[in-house]
Amino acid sequence: NAGVMQNPRHLVRRRGQEARLRCSPMKGHSHVYWYRQLPEEGLKFMVYLQKENIIDESGMPKERFSAEFPKEGPSILRIQQVVRGDSAAYFCATAPGQYNEKLFFGSGTQLSVL
């Protein structure tokens, strides 16, 4: 996990607030995946991004969720108007290329919605 930095580690929000989760890839990695792990479930793919481009967002909920990976700075997963069901662990994983099966994960952000 060393090298992929996620912050914050823990995030508490009240219903209706916005949550911003950040992911800084490992050096040399320009491909970012976001996964969500709901309680008692496995990881679910959300979105795949390359620098400045969303490539595959087939796992993103249709509303309130968005992601970006700007030219400069970390990748951001943004959840607007959070609800209790958004409470989960959100993991970022990065890779040096699009064909790499082996992903490097951050330690995750645990989002709790009160």
Added chain:
Amino acid sequence: DQQVKQNSPSLSVQEGRISILNCDYTNSMFDYFLWYKKYPAEGPTFLISISSIKDKNEDGRFTVFLNKSAKHLSLHIVPSQPGDSAVYFCAASLPPSHNAGNNRKLIWGLGTSLAVNP
């Protein structure tokens, strides 16, 4: 629609013995399989992988076996050590051409919690 299934939520093994973790899948188009290990409050860490063109891959104490006809793979850890206690996830990947932008997104099982007792 769980395409990757780990039917044993937990497994307890004595130190020094073999741990066998199982994984079944439904999609015959998967061409790459991986095992990740996860400790509490940490992200998953890559352990070992296998391509669908092989039936076995070994790395130290860890061996993964793939049975394509049965759509089944297993992870063997021998000898098991207390430090191996963690949640083990099986993940599978379709060929890049199946995914938008030719990416390698992974489809995960629910995990098996392994406890290795001293």
